[in-house]
Amino acid sequence: MQTTVPVLEARHIEKVYGSRSNVTRALSDVSFTIGKGDFVGIMGASGSGKSTLLNCVSTIDAVTSGQVLIGGADVTCMKSSKLTRFRREQLGFIFQDSNLLDTLTARENIALPLTIGRVAAREVLLRVEEVAQRLGIAAVLDKYPYQMSGGQQQRVAAARALITDPAIIMADEPTGALDSKNARLLLESFETMNARYQATVLMVTHDSFAASYTHRVLFIRDGRIFTELRRGDTTRQQFFERIMEVVAMMGGEASDAL
Amino acid sequence: MLCKIAFGNVRRAGRDYLVYLLTLTLAVTVFYAFNTIAIQVDIAGVEAQSSGMGQLLGNIISGLTVFLALVMGFLMVYANNFIMKRRKKEFGLYQVLGMSRGQVALIMAIETLLVSAAALALGLLLGLVLSQLMVFFTASIFKTQIADFHFFVSMGALVTTVGCLVAIFLVTLVFNLRVVRRAKIVDLMSSGRKNETVKTRNPWVAAAIFVVGLVLIIVSYARLLSDGLPYDGQPEAMTAFLITTAMVVVGTILFFFGLSGFLLKVLQGMRSLYWRGLNMVTLRQLAAKVNTVSLSMAVIAMILFLAITSVTTGMSLADTMNNTVERGTPVDFTRCLVYWGPRSLAEMNNNAAYYGEDTRYAAADGPVDMMEASANDVFTATSEGEAAGIAAGQPFDLASIAGDYVQVDTFDSTPRGADRPLVSLVDLCDAVGRGLPAGTESSDASTLGLLVMTESNYNAYLRFRGMEPIELGKNGYTITSDMGATVNDIYNAVLGDDVELAIGGRTLKPVQDRVPEDASTFQNAMMGMNSGTIVLPDDLVEQLDLPPYYSYLMVNYAHGVSTDQGDAYVSAPRTYGNILNGAGESVAGWGTEATRTATYESTDTMNGLISYLAIYIGFVLVVACAAILTIQQLSGVADATANYRILSELGCDRTEIVHSVLVQQSIFFVFPLLMGIAHAICALSVIIELVALFGGMTIGGTVGLVTLIFLIAYGGYFCVTYFMGKGIVYDATRTRAAA
Numbered sequence: 001m002q003t004t005v006p007v008l009e010a011r012h013i014e015k016v017y018g019s020r021s022n023v024t025r026a027l028s029d030v031s032f033t034i035g036k037g038d039f040v041g042i043m044g045a046s047g048s049g050k051s052t053l054l055n056c057v058s059t060i061d062a063v064t065s066g067q068v069l070i071g072g073a074d075v076t077c078m079k080s081s082k083l084t085r086f087r088r089e090q091l092g093f094i095f096q097d098s099n100l101l102d103t104l105t106a107r108e109n110i111a112l113p114l115t116i117g118r119v120a121a122r123e124v125l126l127r128v129e130e131v132a133q134r135l136g137i138a139a140v141l142d143k144y145p146y147q148m149s150g151g152q153q154q155r156v157a158a159a160r161a162l163i164t165d166p167a168i169i170m171a172d173e174p175t176g177a178l179d180s181k182n183a184r185l186l187l188e189s190f191e192t193m194n195a196r197y198q199a200t201v202l203m204v205t206h207d208s209f210a211a212s213y214t215h216r217v218l219f220i221r222d223g224r225i226f227t228e229l230r231r232g233d234t235t236r237q238q239f240f241e242r243i244m245e246v247v248a249m250m251g252g253e254a255s256d257a258l
Numbered sequence: 259m260l261c262k263i264a265f266g267n268v269r270r271a272g273r274d275y276l277v278y279l280l281t282l283t284l285a286v287t288v289f290y291a292f293n294t295i296a297i298q299v300d301i302a303g304v305e306a307q308s309s310g311m312g313q314l315l316g317n318i319i320s321g322l323t324v325f326l327a328l329v330m331g332f333l334m335v336y337a338n339n340f341i342m343k344r345r346k347k348e349f350g351l352y353q354v355l356g357m358s359r360g361q362v363a364l365i366m367a368i369e370t371l372l373v374s375a376a377a378l379a380l381g382l383l384l385g386l387v388l389s390q391l392m393v394f395f396t397a398s399i400f401k402t403q404i405a406d407f408h409f410f411v412s413m414g415a416l417v418t419t420v421g422c423l424v425a426i427f428l429v430t431l432v433f434n435l436r437v438v439r440r441a442k443i444v445d446l447m448s449s450g451r452k453n454e455t456v457k458t459r460n461p462w463v464a465a466a467i468f469v470v471g472l473v474l475i476i477v478s479y480a481r482l483l484s485d486g487l488p489y490d491g492q493p494e495a496m497t498a499f500l501i502t503t504a505m506v507v508v509g510t511i512l513f514f515f516g517l518s519g520f521l522l523k524v525l526q527g528m529r530s531l532y533w534r535g536l537n538m539v540t541l542r543q544l545a546a547k548v549n550t551v552s553l554s555m556a557v558i559a560m561i562l563f564l565a566i567t568s569v570t571t572g573m574s575l576a577d578t579m580n581n582t583v584e585r586g587t588p589v590d591f592t593r594c595l596v597y598w599g600p601r602s603l604a605e606m607n608n609n610a611a612y613y614g615e616d617t618r619y620a621a622a623d624g625p626v627d628m629m630e631a632s633a634n635d636v637f638t639a640t641s642e643g644e645a646a647g648i649a650a651g652q653p654f655d656l657a658s659i660a661g662d663y664v665q666v667d668t669f670d671s672t673p674r675g676a677d678r679p680l681v682s683l684v685d686l687c688d689a690v691g692r693g694l695p696a697g698t699e700s701s702d703a704s705t706l707g708l709l710v711m712t713e714s715n716y717n718a719y720l721r722f723r724g725m726e727p728i729e730l731g732k733n734g735y736t737i738t739s740d741m742g743a744t745v746n747d748i749y750n751a752v753l754g755d756d757v758e759l760a761i762g763g764r765t766l767k768p769v770q771d772r773v774p775e776d777a778s779t780f781q782n783a784m785m786g787m788n789s790g791t792i793v794l795p796d797d798l799v800e801q802l803d804l805p806p807y808y809s810y811l812m813v814n815y816a817h818g819v820s821t822d823q824g825d826a827y828v829s830a831p832r833t834y835g836n837i838l839n840g841a842g843e844s845v846a847g848w849g850t851e852a853t854r855t856a857t858y859e860s861t862d863t864m865n866g867l868i869s870y871l872a873i874y875i876g877f878v879l880v881v882a883c884a885a886i887l888t889i890q891q892l893s894g895v896a897d898a899t900a901n902y903r904i905l906s907e908l909g910c911d912r913t914e915i916v917h918s919v920l921v922q923q924s925i926f927f928v929f930p931l932l933m934g935i936a937h938a939i940c941a942l943s944v945i946i947e948l949v950a951l952f953g954g955m956t957i958g959g960t961v962g963l964v965t966l967i968f969l970i971a972y973g974g975y976f977c978v979t980y981f982m983g984k985g986i987v988y989d990a991t992r993t994r995a996a997a
C-alpha cells in the first residue's frame with residue numbers, strides 16, 4: 001500500500017491549563033497519525049485527557065505546544081478566520097448531545113454547513129436528500145429535534161458532519177446518551193460511512209463496545225498515549241475482548257471506563 | 259459573607275444588571291428633572307407672568323409621576339424576572355450547599371438594593387444636571403426670560419423621586435422573594451434544561467394568522483377613516499368606535515403572532531434566499547421566539563402608537579394656537595354680554611324662586627349699551643387693585659381708559675315665539691350638498707342656527723378695524739366666521755355658489771364670495787369663537803323680531819394709556835354689576851373678558867403645559883417600551899447561546915452570527931415602531947379633521963425636535979441591545995473550554 005499524506009498528524013502536542021502557580025497538564029507529548037479511510041477510537045477514563053485531545057486536534061481548542069497537521073496543513077498556526085473556514089470545509093463534528101439547532105428541522109440542520117459555505121440552494125437540497133438516504137433518516141427530515149429519538153438526532157448530526165465531505169469526522173462520545181439499540185444503529189452507520197464512502201472517522205469514547213467497531217484504538221491515560229490496539233483481521237467480538245483486556249490492565253482507577 | 263456574595267454576583271452578572279441599571283437610572287433622572295418643574299418655572303420667570311402655573315404644573319407632574327412609576331415598577335419586575343430566570347440554577351445551588359431560603363432571599367435583596375442604590379445615585383446626579391439645563395428649555399417653551407439663574411436642588415422632587423424608587427424597589431423585592439420562596443430545588447437546578455424545549459407552530463397557520471391580523475387592521479383603518487371619532491357620545495357611534503378599537507387591538511396582536519410565520523413562509527418560497535448563509539437560522543430563531551414575544555411586541559406597538567399620537571396632537575395643538583393667536587386678538591380688551599334666552603327664562607325664574615333669590619329674569623328688548631353698563635361694576639379691595647392705584651368701591655370707568663371702541667351685537671336666528679332657526683348650518687350644508695363637518699354630524703337643524711347681525715353694526719365693526727365697509731343693498735347677505743377650515747369651507751361654498759336664502763319673505767344673495775376670516779373675530783381668544791354669523795340688511799333684522807344673543811365690546815386703550823396701565827385697570831378685581839331693564843328685571847349677564855396680553859400669555863402657558871406633559875409621558879413610555887424590547891432580545895440571545903456555539907463549531911464566521919442576531923433584533927425593534935407609526939398616522943388624520951374645527955392644525959415645528967429625542971432614546975436602547983448581544987455571542991463562540 002502506498003503511503004500518502006496522512007489525513008491527520010499530531011506531533012508532540014501538549015496542553016496545559018491554569019496559571020504559573022497552578023498548572024494542570026492535560027496532554028503531554030502526544031503523537032499519532034491517521035490515514036485516509038481510517039476509523040480510529042480514542043479510549044480513556046474520565047479526566048484522562050481524551051476529550052481535550054479531540055478538541056485540540058479538531059481546532060476547537062488551541063494546543064500549548066506541538067503541531068497538528070490536517071491534510072498537510074498546520075492548524076496550530078492558522079488565524080481564526082482561516083481556521084473557521086478550514087473547520088467548515090475539512091472537519092465534521094458529532095457530539096455526545098447531538099448539538100442540533102433546536103429551532104431548525106432535520107433537513108435544515110443537515111444543510112447548515114453547506115448554506116454557511118454558500119453552496120447553491122438546489123445543490124444543498126440534493127445533497128441533503130442523498131446523505132439522508134444513506135443514513136436512513138429520510139423519513140424524519142422535516143421533523144424538529146425534539147420530535148426525534150436520541151438515535152435519530154445522532155444520525156442527523158452524523159449526516160450534518162458527513163455532508164461537506166470532510167477530510168475527517170470527529171465524534172466525541174457519540175453513543176454516550178443513547179440506549180444500546182440506538183447506539184448500535186449509530187455505530188453501524190459509522191461503519192457504513194467508513195467502509196462504503198471512505199470517510200475518515202476519529203471517535204472518542206469510554207465505551208469498549210463502541211470502540212470495538214473501529215479499526216484501531218488509542219488508549220490515553222494521564223494525558224499520554226498508554227497503548228494502541230489494531231483490529232487487523234479479527235472479528236469485532238475478538239477485538240472487543242482484546243479492548244476489554246487492555247481496559248482491565250489499565251488498572252483500578254480506570255475501571256469506571258467500563 | 260452574604261453581602262460579599264451579593265456584591266460579587268452584581269459584578270459578575272454585570273451585563274444582566276446593566277439594562278436594569280440603565281433603565282432605572284433614566285427613570286430617576288427623568289422623574290427628578292421633571293418634578294423640579296415648580297422651581298424651574300419660578301427661575302424661568304413663568305411664575306411672574308402667570309401666577310399659580312408652577313403649582314399647577316407641579317401637581318400635574320407629580321400625579322403623573324406616580325402613574326409612570328407604576329409603569330416603571332412593572333417594567334422593573336419584568337427586567338428582574340429575566341435576571342432571575344437566568345440565575346435559577348445558581349439559587350438552586352446555594353440551597354443545595356445548605357443555605358436557607360431566607361439567606362438566598364437576602365442575597366437577592368442585597369443585590370437589588372445595590373443596583374437600585376447605584377441607579378438612584380447616578381440618576382439623581384444626572385437629574386440635577388438635566389434640571390439645570392431644562393430651565394432654559396422651560397423658558398423657551400413658555401416664552402419668558404430667565405430672571406435670575408442659580409443652581410438649585412428641589413427637596414420636593416428629591417422626595418418624590420426617592421419615594422418612587424423605594425416603591426419600585428419594594429415591588430421588585432416582593433416578586434423576587436416569591437420566586438425564591440416558591441421554587442423547588444429540583445426545578446431550580448434543572449431550569450437550564452427546561453428552557454431548551456422550543457415550541458414551534460405550523461408556519462402555514464402562523465401565516466394565516468398574520469393575514470387575518472393584517473386584514474383586521476386594514477378594515478379598522480377604513481372604519482376609523484369613514485366613521486371618525488365618536489366625540490358626541492352617541493351610543494351607536496360609541497359602539498362602532500369600540501368595535502373599531504377592538505379590531506385594531508386584535509389585529510395588531512394577530513399581526514405580530516403570525517409575523518414570523520409569514521416571513522418564514524414567504525422566504526421559504528424563495529429557495530435561493532432561504533437556503534443561504536444563516537438566513538434560515540435567523541428566521542427559525544424569530545419564529546421560535548415569537549410565542550413569548552409577540553404579545554409584548556403588540557403591546558409595545560400600541561404604547562408607541564399612544565405616545566406618538568398624544569405627543570403629536572398635543573404639540574400640534576400648541577403650534578396651532580400659536581399661529582391663530584394673532585388673528586384671535588384684534589384689540590386691547592374685549593368683554594362679552596350674554597342675553598338670557600327667551601326659552602330658558604321660565605326655568606331660571608323658578609330656580610331663583612326656589613333658592614330664595616329676589617332677582618327676576620326677563621328677555622331683553624334689544625341690545626344693551628355695554629360701555630354704559632360697565633359702569634355698574636365696582637372694584638373690590640385687593641392688593642392688586644391698590645398697586646394699580648384703584649381705590650375699592652370705585653366704579654369701573656371703562657370709558658376713562660378707552661380710546662376707539664365698538665360694540666358688536668348678535669341675534670339669535672330663531673325669532674321670538676318660533677322654534678326653528680331661520681338659517682342653520684344644516685340648511686347650508688344641504689344647499690351645497692355637503693355633509694356636516696366632523697364633530698357635528700349628529701346635530702339637527704334646531705341646534706345649529708347661525709347668529710345674525712345687522713349690516714350697519716358690521717360696517718361699524720369694519721370701520722373700527724380699519725377695513726372697507728360692505729354694501730348689502732336690499733337683498734344681500736354675507737357670513738362671518740373665524741372657525742377652522744372645516745366649517746369655513748362650507749360657508750365659502752355657500753358664498754361661492756351664490757346660494758340664495760329665503761328669509762323673511764325675501765330672496766337673499768351673497769355679496770361676497772368668501773368668508774372674511776380676518777374680519778370675523780369679535781373677542782380676544784386663543785381659538786376661533788365665531789362659528790358663523792350671518793350679516794343681513796338692517797330693516798330685515800328689525801322686521802324678523804330676533805332676540806339679542808351676545809354683545810361684544812371691543813376696546814383699544816386711549817392714546818395716553820399704556821398697555822400696562824390699561825391691562826392693570828381692566829384686570830383689577832371687581833364685582834359685576836347687574837344688567838336690568840326698566841322693570842328692574844335682569845336681562846343679561848357678563849361673559850368672558852380678555853386682554854390681548856393675557857390671551858397671548860395663556861397661549862404660551864397652554865403651549866408650555868401641553869409640551870411638557872407630552873414630552874414627559876412620551877419619553878417615559880418610549881423608554882419603558884425600549885427597555886422591555888432590550889431585555890427580551892438579550893434574554894433571547896442568551897437562551898440561544900448553545901445554538902450560536904454550535905454554529906461557530908460548524909465553521910460559521912462570528913461576524914455572520916452577529917449579523918443574524920442583528921437582523922432578529924432589528925425586526926423586533928422596527929416592526930412595533932412601524933406599526934405604531936402606521937396606527938398613529940391613521941388616527942392623526944382623523945384627529946386633524948376634528949381639531950381643524952377649532953382653527954386648523956399643522957403638524958410640524960416642535961414635533962420634529964421631540965421625534966428626534968424619542969428616536970435617540972429608542973435608538974440608544976437598540977444600540978445597547980446590539981452591543982450586548984454581540985458580547986454574548988462572542989462569549990459563547992470563544993474557544994470551547996475543555997470538556
